[in-house]
Amino acid sequence: MAKWGSVDFQSLVDLRDRLEAAEKQSGDLCEKCAKELAARLLRKVIKLTPVKTGELRRNWFATKVKKVGNAFEVTVYNPKEYGPYVEWGHRQEPGRFVPAIGKKLVEPWVEGRYMLTKSELELEKQAPGLLAKMVQKYLEEMLNGK
Numbered sequence: 001m002a003k004w005g006s007v008d009f010q011s012l013v014d015l016r017d018r019l020e021a022a023e024k025q026s027g028d029l030c031e032k033c034a035k036e037l038a039a040r041l042l043r044k045v046i047k048l049t050p051v052k053t054g055e056l057r058r059n060w061f062a063t064k065v066k067k068v069g070n071a072f073e074v075t076v077y078n079p080k081e082y083g084p085y086v087e088w089g090h091r092q093e094p095g096r097f098v099p100a101i102g103k104k105l106v107e108p109w110v111e112g113r114y115m116l117t118k119s120e121l122e123l124e125k126q127a128p129g130l131l132a133k134m135v136q137k138y139l140e141e142m143l144n145g146k
Contacts, residue, residue, distance in 0.1 A: 015143070022142035029138050030072050031065050033131055037123065038062040038074040040130075044119035045076065049086075056080050076116070088112040 042062055049057040056078065063075040089112035092105045 018142050022139065025142075027067070029135065031067075033134055034065045034072040034074050036130070036134065037127060038065075038076060040126075041076050041119055041123050044122060045116050048113070048115035048119055050113055050115070056083060056086060059083075078116075085110075086113055087116055088114075 039062070042060055046057055046060050049060070051057050059078050059080050061077060061079070063073075063077075065072050065074050067073075090110050091108060092110060094105050094108050096105050097103070098105060
């Protein structure tokens with residue numbers, strides 16, 4: 001019979017325990033990632049929102065993170081009634097005088113600013129790298145026992 005030496009299985013047992021704990025806390029990681037993505041989207045959309053009075057820019061909000069099935073959802077919204085017109089554009093009546101701006105309207109269509117659409121597209125490009133860093137940090141903390 002060959003002598004192979006001694007084996008300490010305690011470190012494997014510790015690793016197994018840490019991995020089980022990481023699996024149980026994975027929902028916390030997903031919620032943290034969703035909050036981070038929502039916060040970044042809010043910063044981007046607020047920065048791109050045009051400012052006349054500042055009212056539209058001040059009214060961007062995000063809901064709390066909620067779990068729906070296996071996914072986590074956050075809604076970023078602006079409750080101002082004219083927000084969709086600024087986002088997507090709108091028709092107007094050329095020649096009509098608007099006292100608020102002190103001018104007659106010239107163009108039949110005002111192009112949208114697409115502040116939310118542009119912000120979402122930009123964040124979609126950045127999200128994989130950001131999420132990879134967050135997951136890597138989480139796994140390092142779990143595997144190192146922090």
